[in-house]
Amino acid sequence: MPSRSPDVLIIGGGLAGLTAGVQLSSLGFSVTLIEQKPKLGGRTYSFLHPETGDEVDNGQHLMMGCYHSTLKYLRMIDRLSMVEIQQTLSILFRSENKPPAILRTSRLPAPFNVLSGLMQLKSLSVSDRIALLRVGVQLIIRNPDTDKQLQSISVTQWLDELKQPATNKKYLWDIIAIGALNDSTEKISAALFVKVLKSAFFGSRVNSSMVIPKKGLSPVLVDGAAEFIVKNGGTILVNQSIQSTKQNSDTIISVTLDNGEVIMPKSVISAVPYFDLPKIFPDPAAIGVKGVDRFISSPIITVHLWLDAHFMPEQFAALLDSPFHWVFNKSVIYGKEHQGLMYLALVVSGAHDLVEKEKDELTELAHNELKRFYPAASAASVIHSLIIKEKRATFSPFVGMEQYRPSNITSLKNLFLAGDWTDTKLPATIEGAVQSGFSAAELAAQQLKHEKYYS
Ligand SMILES: Cc1cc2nc3c(=O)[nH]c(=O)nc-3n(C[C@H](O)[C@H](O)[C@H](O)COP(=O)(O)OP(=O)(O)OC[C@H]3O[C@@H](n4cnc5c(N)ncnc54)[C@H](O)[C@@H]3O)c2cc1C
Structure with missing residues (x-):
């Protein structure tokens, strides 16, 4: 089989890999991206429902105004027009046999826009709404990236410390936390939850707005990235996985695909999930990635x-x-x-x-x-x-699991990691995946320049 020698080989065609591909292509590097499945997108894809012709997502995805890297990615792949960015946050809460309540932020500057919205949330009693202020104060004073106490407790424990009534937990915080972090509030890390709330509620007013894809996930998030990479001279191979890698003590030399093709890249980005990494690197600790087996x-x-x-x-x-x-x-x-x-x-x-x-x-x-x-x-x-x-x-972002998330750097000088599970300090989200893709691309670009492949 003939070999190819791209500047960068990207393994994995989810959002992390696609972002890295788009960014590196935009910087003029040659990219080959391989995806083991027939379709790109990983955990974000859509298809046509045969009976109705409707676009069906593998799961509804919501984004937020604070997804700054994702919005940049959408701009780069010319798909920003396919999402609706709410002017102000608006969420309807429905209960059985009661009129619906709306959480709607005002036009005040953040965080007062959210605060005023919460104070009007009719699904909670007036005294419950006042109790929300204790959470607001904590969001101002605590830094989840350095706060060891916050990192060692669950969302439920944190809300109990702040004397949040059961109704506030059940009818507000749990809904936000489970939606954003995808597990029970008894398990998930208070630090990550605080991080999510701070990103959404502080900074620009639009940060708290929902960003809603107006079409299926593939046309919105995936197809434009594939087009961008190919238009800029890159290659995308689907239905291809890695048979083996050849490396010396600190560098990947070549990668052999399932079809026998040998690729000799200058740099490699692995953008596969934690459960697929050991299939490429059977001993992740040997490439400096510890803790893969701790993920659930x-x-x-x-x-x-x-x-x-x-x-x-x-x-x-x-x-x-x-x-x-x-x-x-x-x-x-x-x-x-x-x-x-x-x-x-x-x-x-x-x-x-x-x-x-x-x-x-x-x-x-x-x-x-x-x-x-x-x-x-x-x-x-x-x-x-x-x-x-x-x-x-x-x-699952359970308490204490942050310590297992790897950085984008490995012990091999031309291998970088991307993916929502890397140490983005965000939950497993589109934004985390996209941020990690940009970070890994930057590291690969630096390596290529440093090694004088490019000036
Ligand atoms: C149902 C659902 C709902 C969600 N809702 C939201 C939401 O509302 N908001 C939000 O922000 N996030 C949401 N997420 C999370 C978000 O989808 C993920 O965090 C993000 O898509 C992860 O992207 P990734 O590129 O890191 O990984 P993946 O999407 O998993 O991509 C990795 C890719 O690598 C490929 N691969 C693996 N091994 C190999 C190999 N050996 N060779 C080649 N390719 C390989 C895989 O096939 C896959 O395509 C949701 C996820 C799901 C599933």
């Missing part, structure tokens, strides 16, 4: 339903006291309200308890929940349903 995955289930009546007016809502955390009205999001069937996506994060349930059971549960929150749903029939269980959706 947390699942997300999405129940996609198509119903024969349009009874949900809003784009999305948080469901209080439900096994489903969120419901997204994809018909409204895609601008197809009142056209054809109503397409809803119901999401369970940290879905350990439901992940083994059968399709019919989950479909029935989802329909019954809709009837509780939207009485008009009783008159609607489910015409199609599709369940997507992402068993390894994210790593």
